[in-house]
Amino acid sequence: MARGRPSKKGLIAEAASNLFRVSGYQGTSIDQVVIEAGVSKPTVYSNFPSKLLLWQEVLMLLIAETERELDAKTTALKVSETSFTKGWMALWEQWVASADRIAAYRIHWGERHKLTDVEHGLFHSLEELLVAHLSAWLNAFELSNANFYALVAVSREAYLIPALSKASALPIDVESEISALIK
Incomplete structure (x- = not known):
């Protein structure tokens, strides 16, 4: 492989990620990935023998990107x-700003019957990154963990649910709600 050129596997995963983001898991076909990546069908199948394995790769790349972010x-x-x-x-705000993470939620929640324990485990690993960073942020201020799950619940309702439904944010004062929970 020439230096500086992305690998075929990387191009395929990137193309699939774009398609999954727009069309979901069910709406994305290997034929679409072939066209989007500009590679042959045998090339896709030699790197990813199934759509599930391709989705796993996309999730692993998303986990790595999310961790860095x-x-x-x-x-x-x-x-x-x-x-x-x-x-x-x-x-x-950083969490919900990623169209790829929002797509992962839509696929995981909406198309979970098509996924295996492996994909569910990868999605759980993705969510655990957020939980770990939120927990570390709480601990950095030496605040009690007693209301951690209430803080997460308020935040999910204020940030994640509107992002998933493409609705405007809920009419609550998130800052006041969070501040009240840490007192």
């Missing part, structure tokens, strides 16, 4: 000495 965001928040509440909100 959340690490960078958390570091930036710490360096800027962001308050707990503002940092918590910024982490959630």
Whole structure:
């Protein structure tokens, strides 16, 4: 492989990711991936013998990208000495800003009957990245974990659910709700 050129496997995974984001799991076919990636069908199948294996690769790449992204965001928040509440909100805003993560939720929640334990495990690993960063953010301020799940629930309702439904944010004062839960 020439230096600087993406691998065929990488091109295929990127093309599939774009298609999964737009069309979901059910709406994406290997034929579409072939066209989008600009490779032959045998090339796709030699790298990914099934659509499930292709989705697994997309999830693994998303997990790696998300980990880098959340690490960078958390570091930036710490360096800027962001308050707990503002940092918590910024982490959630970062989480829902990714069209790929939102697509992963839609596929996982909406098409779960087509997925195996492997894909469910990978999705769980993706979500655990957020939970780990939120937990670390809470611990950095030496706050009690007693309301951690309430904080997550409020944030899911305020950030994730509107992003999934493409609706406007809920009419709640998220900052006040979060601040009230950490007192």
